[in-house]
Each structure stands twice: as C-alpha cells, then as structure tokens.
Amino acid sequence: MPLSMTKVAFGASSFEDLHSWFQTRRESARLTTRYLPKRHAEMIGGSVYWILKHQLVARSEILAFEEAESGRTEIVISTKLIDVHPKPKRAHQGWRYLEEADAPADLADGESAELLPPSMAGELAKLGLV
Numbered sequence: 194m195p196l197s198m199t200k201v202a203f204g205a206s207s208f209e210d211l212h213s214w215f216q217t218r219r220e221s222a223r224l225t226t227r228y229l230p231k232r233h234a235e236m237i238g239g240s241v242y243w244i245l246k247h248q249l250v251a252r253s254e255i256l257a258f259e260e261a262e263s264g265r266t267e268i269v270i271s272t273k274l275i276d277v278h279p280k281p282k283r284a285h286q287g288w289r290y291l292e293e294a295d296a297p298a299d300l301a302d303g304e305s306a307e308l309l310p311p312s313m314a315g316e317l318a319k320l321g322l323v
Contacts, residue, residue, distance in 0.1 A: 195239035197291040202243040218272040229266040233258045248279045276300045
C-alpha cells in the first residue's frame, strides 16, 4: 500500500473550515513544501491526513509531486476530502510520514464521529497514550 503523510490543517479553526477550503477548489489543490520527500515515489496514491485540534480528522489523496519555484516542491492532492475516525495526533511543523498501520480508518457513508476536546487530545498525545 502507498505511504501517506500527516500535515496540520493550518488556518482551519474547525472541521467546517477544513471542508469549506476543499469545496472552493477544483479537482486538485497544491501544497508547497521545501523539499521533495525521499520516499515520494511510494506516496503517489497515498493520502495527506489532516491534523485539526490535535487529531487526524480527514484525508485527501496524493496525486503527484511537481517542481515549484525556487527549488521547492508542490504536492498535488485531490480535493475530495474523506473523513476518518478521529485519532489523536500531536501537531508538528511541515509534514511527517504515516505508515498504513498507523492511519485511521475512513468513516462509512452516513457515519459521523465526535472529536475529542482539543485540550484532552493534546494531553493524551503528550503522555504518549494515543
């Protein structure tokens, strides 16, 4: 299976903010990063898992990696946002690899999930319990 990554949903203050950002895009969106991931070939078909309030809450498929200005890299992602079962995850700068075994499962159609309060999710992650 393809390798995935985690990234903070910077600028999104709620689950609805994250969804509205994706709804304003066409079929794909681009994220700019400083360096091309060493394992980028394994990541095509994987996903970017979005961290919101110390929890993985949704994912979007990685479609490609392309060169950008100034030697940077663009990560081309699908704008189809797929909700996942929330899983506590500490925030970090940039992105981090996520192996399939550590990725949360997708929510089924019509299924919803409650997010943990951000302070609780953050504390559990700090303690290494999640």
